[in-house]
Amino acid sequence: MITDRVYNWCKQSDTVTSELAKDPSQCPWKIFKDLYETHDHTPHPKRSVDCVSASSDELSSTQEKDQLQKALSCGNWGSSVPSELFLQVYHGAIGSLEKGPSSGVVSPPLLGSTGVVPLTIVAPLPDLCRHLANCIARAKHEVFLGTNFWVHSDASTLVTNAIRELSKRAGQRGEKIVMKMVYDRGNPRQAWENRLRVPEDQYSVGKVRLPAAEEIPHVDLQVINFHRPIFGTFHAKFSVIDRRIALLQSSNIQDNDNLEMLSHIEGPIVDSFYDAALLSWGKPLDPPLPLLNSPAIHAPIPCHEARSPDLSLANGTEIFPEHSTSSSYYDVSLAQEAKRVNSGVYLRGEESPTQAVTRYLSM
Numbered sequence: 001m002i003t004d005r006v007y008n009w010c011k012q013s014d015t016v017t018s019e020l021a022k023d024p025s026q027c028p029w030k031i032f033k034d035l036y037e038t039h040d041h042t043p044h045p046k047r048s049v050d051c052v053s054a055s056s057d058e059l060s061s062t063q064e065k066d067q068l069q070k071a072l073s074c075g076n077w078g079s080s081v082p083s084e085l086f087l088q089v090y091h092g093a094i095g096s097l098e099k100g101p102s103s104g105v106v107s108p109p110l111l112g113s114t115g116v117v118p119l120t121i122v123a124p125l126p127d128l129c130r131h132l133a134n135c136i137a138r139a140k141h142e143v144f145l146g147t148n149f150w151v152h153s154d155a156s157t158l159v160t161n162a163i164r165e166l167s168k169r170a171g172q173r174g175e176k177i178v179m180k181m182v183y184d185r186g187n188p189r190q191a192w193e194n195r196l197r198v199p200e201d202q203y204s205v206g207k208v209r210l211p212a213a214e215e216i217p218h219v220d221l222q223v224i225n226f227h228r229p230i231f232g233t234f235h236a237k238f239s240v241i242d243r244r245i246a247l248l249q250s251s252n253i254q255d256n257d258n259l260e261m262l263s264h265i266e267g268p269i270v271d272s273f274y275d276a277a278l279l280s281w282g283k284p285l286d287p288p289l290p291l292l293n294s295p296a297i298h299a300p301i302p303c304h305e306a307r308s309p310d311l312s313l314a315n316g317t318e319i320f321p322e323h324s325t326s327s328s329y330y331d332v333s334l335a336q337e338a339k340r341v342n343s344g345v346y347l348r349g350e351e352s353p354t355q356a357v358t359r360y361l362s363m
Contacts, residue, residue: 075112
């Protein structure tokens with residue numbers, strides 16, 4: 001059930017992001033506690049069948065409709081109309097906040113939103129990192145990257161090369177990019193402090209090998225190692241680029257032979273990912289992210305501004321060189337990225353579609 005406590009949290013106008021925009025020197029987690037825990041005097045509901053413990057199939061038809069309507073009013077759907085199945089899932093998600101508002105790892109008013117997914121990648125891990133690299137290289141203001149495991153590898157090199165490219169482009173524009181990164185590499189000190197700032201002399205060597213400051217003079221890179229001992233792994237794998245694009249992926253940044261998945265997400269829901277990124281970072285932002293006062297909900301959706309009706313290969317046969325650790329080819333749009341990747345699986349000679357895909361996967 002959605003209790004009055006949870007409903008009130010979801011209907012608040014203030015979020016961690018909006019409060020940080022007023023004063024970027026604050027700590028995101030302290031803001032969260034102040035907004036949703038410290039001043040909450042709503043009495044806990046009684047644990048009874050007609051309250052928290054009641055599931056949808058235990059409710060009468062009228063009660064269930066009332067609950068789904070309550071769930072509908074808890075989200076920000078714009079002109080969209082969520083389906084009944086979606087609302088049932090969403091109802092379960094926001095109901096879990098009764099156990100603690102931090103369960104959603106985002107400010108409750110941002111737990112339900114809307115957006116578009118112009119690109120989904122189901123491919124070996126390097127293809128996911130190629131898209132991440134392109135998005136990083138195209139950034140104009142800021143980058144947040146969160147991953148569970150980061151290991152120096154071909155996969156990580158695709159990303160670190162993109163950070164170097166980002167610095168080069170920012171320098172040409174006379175600008176500086178703010179980049180925050182969170183990973184989880186267990187450290188005994190995390191028994192006392194879960195979020196450890198990682199100094200450059202540690203993140204630029206060994207098994208991490210992120211670019212040193214002298215390699216990226218136009219990117220202000222900061223790194224946090226986040227872990228809650230013993231089993232509190234930071235398992236998230238997502239990035240937010242310029243508060244306009246969110247990338248949600250299944251893979252860590254390391255070499256493996258897995259088939260992985262990435263969803264490229266745009267629109268108002270990016271503000272939810274942004275809020276989650278701030279809570280993942282957890283510490284005061286120094287320097288602050290430049291777009292704290294520029295929510296995605298009030299901005300044009302990037303893929304709607306740069307529509308490309310033709311994703312087919314030029315002349316049906318043109319082969320584009322692959323973006324790799326040794327040869328970088330950064331594309332200017334999703335359409336160009338798609339052309340480059342699709343050209344790798346174009347049928348050659350007497351190949352069957354299966355043989356073309358097998359050839360690409362074996363490269």
